[in-house]
Amino acid sequence: MLEKIRPYINLVSYNTDYRRLWLSQVVSNFGDWFGVLAVYALITRYSDSEFLLGLIIVVKMMSLASFSPFAGYITDRFDRRRIMIICDLLRGLLVLGLLMVVSYDTLWLAYVLTAFQMMLSAIFEPAKTSSIPNVTTEQELVDANVLSAASWSIIFTIGMGIGGLATAWIGTDLVFVIDACTYVVSAWFIYRTTIPQERMDEEERKRTRNPLVGIKEGFQYLLQNPQVLRPTLAKGCFTMFLGALTYMLVLVSEEVLLMGSIGIGLLYSARGVGTGIGPVIGRRVFSEEQDWIRAMGFCMIFGGAMYVIVGATGSLLVMLLFVFIAHAASGANWVMSTVLLQRRTPDTFRGRVFSTEWLLFTLAQSLSVVVASWILENDWLSIQQTIMFFALMLSVTGGIWHFTVTQEEKSYQKDRQHRELSATQPAERMP
Incomplete structure (x- = not known):
């Protein structure tokens, strides 16, 4: 240990x-x-x-x-x-x-x-x-x-x-x-x-003295560098559905478990412990950084599948176990995307990239909670049915990620390996 x-x-x-x-x-x-x-x-x-x-x-x-x-x-x-x-x-x-x-x-x-x-x-x-x-x-x-x-x-x-x-x-x-x-x-x-x-050079400082210009260049940098954009989207895609699922844990404790604040404390403790242990497990399972974008899709699929079980059960112990596992996947996703952004982003753009990631994360979480609460307010689905719906959508998002973002990352890694191989090969001698 x-x-x-x-x-x-x-x-x-x-x-x-x-x-x-x-x-x-x-x-x-x-x-x-x-x-x-x-x-x-x-x-x-x-x-x-x-x-x-x-x-x-x-x-x-x-x-x-x-x-x-x-x-x-x-x-x-x-x-x-x-x-x-x-x-x-x-x-x-x-x-x-x-x-x-x-x-x-x-x-x-x-x-x-x-x-x-x-x-x-x-x-x-x-x-x-x-x-x-x-x-x-x-x-x-x-x-x-x-x-x-x-x-x-x-x-x-x-x-x-x-x-x-x-x-x-x-x-x-x-x-x-x-x-x-x-x-x-x-x-x-x-x-x-x-x-x-690393500070901006004099030309860049002069060009971006207008905040709106600096912000615009930050967004342009992301759009022009898809290898940075991909991990920037990971947290937002995850919390687009996990935000609502986490919010509904409060309602589960009140309406399903009938345990009030005690149940909320236990479920949120399972969430916290899972978030902490997940990155350690994720690092061991996906030891190569080139696999991390693919791993993010798997984490979404896996996290969604775990919450399907949470929505289908009425047992506190089962809920605690699968909330823990789901948020372990979320924690692994969080650290992998953060490290890739830190490695791939130049220091002079790093703040704008992380703030954009935070913006996407916050908006996705807010929208997720609003939609879930609206569904429940209008009695379109029960609390457990709503959990299963959002959980399934999280897994679907992971599948879409696998067939789109992961494939783009594979092409990027192949091109990168080809460039590195070409750079290490000795130049052909002139006759």
Whole structure:
């Protein structure tokens, strides 16, 4: 067992800059999940409206989506280390601003502050992901992303649980103060990190001083480089259906298992653990990077098949097992697509590429949840039938991916191998 985790131990032991960047992620992610239930509690305290409670989720997703293109431009044009520090400190101030919500009349502040917090997160996340290749070697890059994914899943699993208990025991105000402190600690870790970055040359900086030009060039780069576009689409294609499936786990616990918050906690814990272990398993099953695009299609097919079983059963244990397996496939897909983007994208475009990926992911997830909730609202299908429908569609998407995107990747790999072979062959002697 120790030998299997030895690469990750060595990575955080000997690579100081990655360790500090990773610790900043751990602390800030914990703050994110620790404080989320306190925001929900604040809304329910001053309003009985289910609409207002759901609106905070919509505000989060739309703020992330709408600001993502500008976020990518910012992270490519300016110093990412400085950007992340500023984002963390401002997010801490915004969380403290939630202390001013003291009545129904001030409840609007929660939505405004949350919107700005998510905009800053839209900048922070691509800046952080784009920085990982700059503080790791080629050999460390996969381990670094696997560790980041595993850390996210562990924090997700325990952060909300601790946050829920803390909200009940010590109150929302103190939870917000602790949440703000986590952002300050994260900023301190980043401040102590050295993050090299390839800068735009003078001509490119002058040409892209208009943000809209820089954003346009980012989209053009993706369209002109299909080898980068392919992994950019992977997360969005997956969550186009998995987003709704994850959302419906809440309803499954309420309506099928009749377990309320306990069932939600267990199902989401299975999701979190699967997301963390999946990249480790995926790396062993698909050890060659040239197979990863194909593997993404298989992950979609496999994840969908697992959720079909979730929709067909009424057993908690069976659900936990297959939710775990489905999200292991999702976690593997996440890390493989991230690493390919990091390897294939030049540093000066990396922020815009990751922000575009985040935009697609956010929009796909939002649309998925809206469609599922509309189906259920109109009683077109039962909750279990809706789960099976979205699960089957996820598998179908994986099949389409296999016959389109995977085939394009095979052609790209063949051409690449041919070019590499030609480059290694000695030039023919002139007579």
